[in-house]
Amino acid sequence: xxxxxxxxxxxVFLVLLQTLVLHNxxxxxxxxxxxxxxxxxxxxxxxxDIPSWLILILSFxxxxxxxxxxxxxxxxxxxxxxxxxxxxxxxxxxxxxDEYEFRxxxxxxxxxxxxxxxxxxxxxxxxxxWFYMIEDFRLIELHIIFLKALGSALFTTVLIIAxxxxxxxxxxxxx
Amino acid sequence: xxxxxxxxxRYSTFLYFIILQILCFILLISNNNFHKTKYWNSSNSVxxxxxxxxxxxxxYLYLQQENTRLLDENSRLKEIVFGKQDVTKGDWLKMIDKxxxxxxxxxxxxxxxxxxxxxxxxxxxxxxxxxxxNPEELLGVVGPEGVVGFTKRGGSKHYTQVVSLLHSKFILSxxxxxxxxQGILKWExxxxxxxxxxxxxxxxxxxxxxxxxxxxxxxxRFPRGELIGEVSNFxxxxxxxxxxxxxxxATDFNSLYHVSVIRNxxxxxxxxxxxxxxxxxxxxQ
Numbered sequence: 001x002x003x004x005x006x007x008x009x010x011x012v013f014l015v016l017l018q019t020l021v022l023h024n025x026x027x028x029x030x031x032x033x034x035x036x037x038x039x040x041x042x043x044x045x046x047x048x049d050i051p052s053w054l055i056l057i058l059s060f061x062x063x064x065x066x067x068x069x070x071x072x073x074x075x076x077x078x079x080x081x082x083x084x085x086x087x088x089x090x091x092x093x094x095x096x097x098d099e100y101e102f103r104x105x106x107x108x109x110x111x112x113x114x115x116x117x118x119x120x121x122x123x124x125x126x127x128x129x130w131f132y133m134i135e136d137f138r139l140i141e142l143h144i145i146f147l148k149a150l151g152s153a154l155f156t157t158v159l160i161i162a163x164x165x166x167x168x169x170x171x172x173x174x175x
Numbered sequence: 176x177x178x179x180x181x182x183x184x185r186y187s188t189f190l191y192f193i194i195l196q197i198l199c200f201i202l203l204i205s206n207n208n209f210h211k212t213k214y215w216n217s218s219n220s221v222x223x224x225x226x227x228x229x230x231x232x233x234x235y236l237y238l239q240q241e242n243t244r245l246l247d248e249n250s251r252l253k254e255i256v257f258g259k260q261d262v263t264k265g266d267w268l269k270m271i272d273k274x275x276x277x278x279x280x281x282x283x284x285x286x287x288x289x290x291x292x293x294x295x296x297x298x299x300x301x302x303x304x305x306x307x308x309n310p311e312e313l314l315g316v317v318g319p320e321g322v323v324g325f326t327k328r329g330g331s332k333h334y335t336q337v338v339s340l341l342h343s344k345f346i347l348s349x350x351x352x353x354x355x356x357q358g359i360l361k362w363e364x365x366x367x368x369x370x371x372x373x374x375x376x377x378x379x380x381x382x383x384x385x386x387x388x389x390x391x392x393x394x395x396r397f398p399r400g401e402l403i404g405e406v407s408n409f410x411x412x413x414x415x416x417x418x419x420x421x422x423x424x425a426t427d428f429n430s431l432y433h434v435s436v437i438r439n440x441x442x443x444x445x446x447x448x449x450x451x452x453x454x455x456x457x458x459x460q
Contacts, residue, residue: 052187052188052191053187053188053191056188056191056192056195057191057195060195060198060199063199064202067202072207073202073203073206073207074199074200074201074202074203074204074206074207074210075199075203075207077195077198077199077202078196078199078200078203081192081195081196081199082192082196084192085188085189085192134203134210137209137210137213137214138213138217
């Protein structure tokens with residue numbers, strides 16, 4: 001029950017952070033290549049044993065919420081659904097099934113820095129690549145799409161790692 | 176049935192994924208103008224491609240009909256074009272030789288009789304004195320490709336006889352187009368219906384195969400530069416300073432049908448100046 005509350009709060013917080021703050025970051029000339037989609041952290045931090053239909057629907061919902069704010073109906077939702085679908089695959093790639101036992105919460109303290117780094121980077125790359133492909137929709141300039149996805153994935157990963165340290169340090173101090 | 180449910184269960188995640196993605200794309204395409212346009216555009220271009228391929232394939236099946244249709248169309252157009260020519264029969268078309276300021280009138284005519292196999296060949300045209308062909312004058316006749324001949328004296332009311340270029344007594348002053356050198360064109364015993372001979376091109380003249388031979392326009396019967404033919408062969412005449420040049424005629428006399436009679440409006444002026452007596456069909460050039 002407590003977990004549900006935490007995830008719900010994270011949902012709301014990340015959507016607001018994404019649409020009100022991160023969306024307005026302007027890096028000048030490099031802006032198109034470095035967009036951060038930190039809100040995928042919500043999908044990344046869902047428990048390991050969550051039913052697949054639930055994670056798909058939750059991802060769809062958070063994507064759609066971001067879409068509603070940004071006026072890009074369907075784009076983020078589609079990318080999030082893909083990410084949710086591929087999340088188990090990414091997890092399997094990074095560690096064997098045993099390592100996830102008793103470690104229900106995928107976060108940087110439980111799973112370790114390097115695991116979490118790869119995890120968030122691959123997830124961000126999948127999400128961003130799909131997102132930019134849908135945004136472009138013609139797939140003519142694939143190299144530009146890939147550059148954008150790569151740059152943004154790096155940016156997102158940095159923010160995700162930073163947020164992990166921020167979140168859990170605050171937790172430690174509070175608790 | 177049970178198998179089907181088991182299958183669905185097994186792939187339920189993928190099914191959810193597909194359903195949600197489809198939902199996303201429906202939302203995407205129905206809500207975003209850019210994507211909507213792109214979607215419809217690309218669907219149209221895919222459909223267009225399919226239809227084009229279909230056309231490319233089926234087109235071959237209809238070549239026969241298409242051919243027939245084109246032939247019909249062709250004959251219809253010919254009727255319009257040449258029918259019009261018949262309507263304007265007797266109308267002389269004005270043309271002006273800008274350089275020499277000599278005016279030429281062209282009278283479209285059709286060949287009604289034509290021979291090419293004899294030593295003296297004549298062509299009969301369907302224009303006569305009633306159309307303004309003066310029976311006392313020798314008028315130049317050209318076809319679409321080049322020079323055809325001269326009208327013969329004494330035409331009738333509706334018909335005119337033409338001394339074909341393929342006539343043993345035909346003679347015309349010709350010019351080597353590249354150098355401007357003059358020579359005399361004849362149709363000799365060694366010539367067939369495709370060739371003629373030009374004499375009196377001097378030996379120093381730089382002649383090549385394929386050089387154009389045109390009319391000189393000297394007597395004003397033809398405008399200067401009407402095509403006669405191109406050089407097909409040339410040889411020096413031993414003991415003289417001249418070439419004997421074989422010319423491949425531009426006009427195919429066997430398929431000759433549409434020709435024009437040329438009238439120089441100022442020829443009487445020229446003739447009165449020159450005061451040259453001319454034998455029957457032998458204009459002295």
